[in-house]
Amino acid sequence: MSETLLAVEDLYKAFGALKATDHVTLEVRAGETHAIIGPNGAGKTTLISQLSGTLRPDSGRIRFGGEDITRLSAPARSHKGLARSFQITSIYRDFSALDNVALAVQAHAGHSFRFWRDARGDARLRDPARAILDEVGLGARAGVLAANLAHGEQRQLEVAMVLATRPRLMLLDEPVAGMGVEESQRMVQFLARFKGRQTIVLVEHDMDAVFSLADRISVLVYGRVIATGTPAEIRANPEVRNAYLGEEA
Amino acid sequence: MPRRGRTLTIVALLALLAAVPPLAALAGQPFYLDLFRRVMIFAIAALSLNFILGYGGMVSFGHAAYLGIGAYAVGILAYHGVHDGFAQFALAIGASALVALVIGAISIRTSGLYFIMITLAFTQMLFYLGISLEEYGGDDGMRLAGRSVFAGLLDLRDPMPFYYFVFAILVACLYLVHRLVNSRFGMVLRASKSNEGRTRSIGFSPYPYRLAAFVIAGAMCGVAGALFVNQTAYLTPAFMSWTRSGEIMFMVILGGMSTLIGPVLGAAGLLLLEDLLQGWTEHWQIILGPILVLVVLFAKRGLAGLLPGGGRDE
Ligand SMILES: Nc1ncnc2c1ncn2[C@@H]1O[C@H](COP(=O)(O)OP(=O)(O)OP(=O)(O)O)[C@@H](O)[C@H]1O
Numbered sequence: 001m002s003e004t005l006l007a008v009e010d011l012y013k014a015f016g017a018l019k020a021t022d023h024v025t026l027e028v029r030a031g032e033t034h035a036i037i038g039p040n041g042a043g044k045t046t047l048i049s050q051l052s053g054t055l056r057p058d059s060g061r062i063r064f065g066g067e068d069i070t071r072l073s074a075p076a077r078s079h080k081g082l083a084r085s086f087q088i089t090s091i092y093r094d095f096s097a098l099d100n101v102a103l104a105v106q107a108h109a110g111h112s113f114r115f116w117r118d119a120r121g122d123a124r125l126r127d128p129a130r131a132i133l134d135e136v137g138l139g140a141r142a143g144v145l146a147a148n149l150a151h152g153e154q155r156q157l158e159v160a161m162v163l164a165t166r167p168r169l170m171l172l173d174e175p176v177a178g179m180g181v182e183e184s185q186r187m188v189q190f191l192a193r194f195k196g197r198q199t200i201v202l203v204e205h206d207m208d209a210v211f212s213l214a215d216r217i218s219v220l221v222y223g224r225v226i227a228t229g230t231p232a233e234i235r236a237n238p239e240v241r242n243a244y245l246g247e248e249a
Numbered sequence: 250m251p252r253r254g255r256t257l258t259i260v261a262l263l264a265l266l267a268a269v270p271p272l273a274a275l276a277g278q279p280f281y282l283d284l285f286r287r288v289m290i291f292a293i294a295a296l297s298l299n300f301i302l303g304y305g306g307m308v309s310f311g312h313a314a315y316l317g318i319g320a321y322a323v324g325i326l327a328y329h330g331v332h333d334g335f336a337q338f339a340l341a342i343g344a345s346a347l348v349a350l351v352i353g354a355i356s357i358r359t360s361g362l363y364f365i366m367i368t369l370a371f372t373q374m375l376f377y378l379g380i381s382l383e384e385y386g387g388d389d390g391m392r393l394a395g396r397s398v399f400a401g402l403l404d405l406r407d408p409m410p411f412y413y414f415v416f417a418i419l420v421a422c423l424y425l426v427h428r429l430v431n432s433r434f435g436m437v438l439r440a441s442k443s444n445e446g447r448t449r450s451i452g453f454s455p456y457p458y459r460l461a462a463f464v465i466a467g468a469m470c471g472v473a474g475a476l477f478v479n480q481t482a483y484l485t486p487a488f489m490s491w492t493r494s495g496e497i498m499f500m501v502i503l504g505g506m507s508t509l510i511g512p513v514l515g516a517a518g519l520l521l522l523e524d525l526l527q528g529w530t531e532h533w534q535i536i537l538g539p540i541l542v543l544v545v546l547f548a549k550r551g552l553a554g555l556l557p558g559g560g561r562d563e
């Protein structure tokens with residue numbers, strides 16, 4: 001069994017009376033794609049936000065690579081190797097696609113108190129950014145303003161930005177949400193290429209995507225993890241079928 | 250190429266400004282030297298505000314503070330017999346940078362309406378401090394004991410060298426802001442304005458970058474203040490009044506936020522229009538108001554958006 005990269009211990013977060021994260025304990029192993037599924041409002045995004053440092057938990061602990069990161073800020077966690085995509089696409093709409101990715105490269109290329117040289121003429125930022133855009137299939141769209149990209153392309157761009165930070169763990173919140181069938185298949189194929197060499201936490205409603213990508217799946221219902229296991233185990237779990245998957249699965 | 254058009258527009262505008270003194274002399278209207286020098290001084294102030302407001306998203310409603318500090322730095326030294334321009338301008342830059350550091354360190358932790366209110370509150374504090382300085386004229390202010398003298402170089406008592414001195418500083422500030430906003434530093438600043446959550450998630454902490462920008466803008470506006478007191482030959486706490494802050498902000502919006510040349514156009518637009526209307530009627534403010542509202546409503550990118558290539562930086 002491979003080592004644990006991320007360990008969530010008894011994490012708890014409430015919004016008023018609503019227990020959005022209800023004593024969640026979870027392990028993500030190095031190299032695996034770990035899917036988190038569950039009905040709307042189950043607390044998937046809230047969990048991701050606590051992992052990425054956007055939201056503070058009320059109690060519990062998060063360990064990453066053996067280190068307690070519960071109190072670290074989002075930028076500090078990014079530098080530890082955590083990167084996230086957002087359910088609602090979060091990109092720089094008023095910058096070109098290439099600028100978007102180059103900014104993510106820049107964030108991990110030392111401090112940015114560099115006041116004089118033109119950042120857009122800096123090959124140390126542009127070359128890696130261009131390579132990553134090619135990788136996600138946006139190479140031909142590098143110069144396009146992000147706001148003018150199609151919805152699916154914007155989702156791809158956000159994944160490109162996540163990759164550009166060279167993360168040890170990618171947290172992807174519904175990467176194929178709102179995509180057409182073809183686009184979403186391409187994204188799934190793209191993510192499949194990372195299997196084994198990149199650790200991924202994948203929140204997704206699209207069950208085809210989940211079952212073709214996940215090594216293990218955790219099911220979240222009302223803030224609680226009701227089951228964790230291999231795709232086969234999760235499919236066979238009566239409680240999960242009842243709570244979420246229904247009869248079709 | 251929009252970039253090429255923009256550069257041409259800027260060069261043409263600067264050439265116009267450079268041609269004002271000979272044209273004014275030719276027309277026998279030395280008054281225009283005075284007017285356009287004032288325009289350029291406010292252009293520097295507006296440029297510095299645009300750097301943090303247009304590119305950094307920091308709605309500082311107290312930018313007149315640095316105009317006042319720059320003016321008082323020169324005024325107080327002159328009062329005590331120090332007319333050396335190097336010392337005066339060094340103090341103006343140092344003091345306004347320091348005050349910007351303190352105000353910025355506190356206000357940048359907040360955002361939105363709080364940020365506006367805190368920057369306003371600090372400036373009001375400085376305004377009252379100016380009033381309480383009895384030695385330097387208190388409420389009424391005082392005459393500048395003498396204009397700045399840069400020994401061996403120039404003497405701001407001469408209108409023409411003074412004009413080109415302001416012109417040179419404006420050009421330098423334009424170039425500086427151009428370099429800054431396109432540098433790695435500037436990219437972080439603009440990214441933080443565009444999408445703060447994304448910026449933090451990819452690993453940037455916006456705070457130190459915003460603070461540095463705030464200090465640079467404060468220092469730049471301090472220079473405008475030092476020039477302004479040389480222009481008016483008089484200084485009063487009114488330099489730091491909130492209406493003055495509003496005026497500078499208005500120039501930025503009128504000219505076109507987050508464009509390089511916008512603040513220059515905004516300063517020229519507002520001050521020249523004011524001057525024109527004042528010549529026509531004493532109720533000029535009643536006419537000025539609606540004109541400005543119309544420009545802001547219909548020119549989305551301000552005056553810069555109306556010029557070839559003058560719009561927003563890509
Ligand atoms: N900032 C907030 N304040 C109050 N309630 C919140 C907040 N954020 C989320 N919630 C609530 O917490 C619960 C969990 O929300 P969350 O967005 O984590 O669900 P989700 O599993 O991601 O749902 P979906 O599948 O629709 O994306 C929901 O009931 C939601 O309304």
Ligand SMILES: [Mg+2]
Pocket residue numbers: 044045046087
């Ligand atoms: Mg969600």
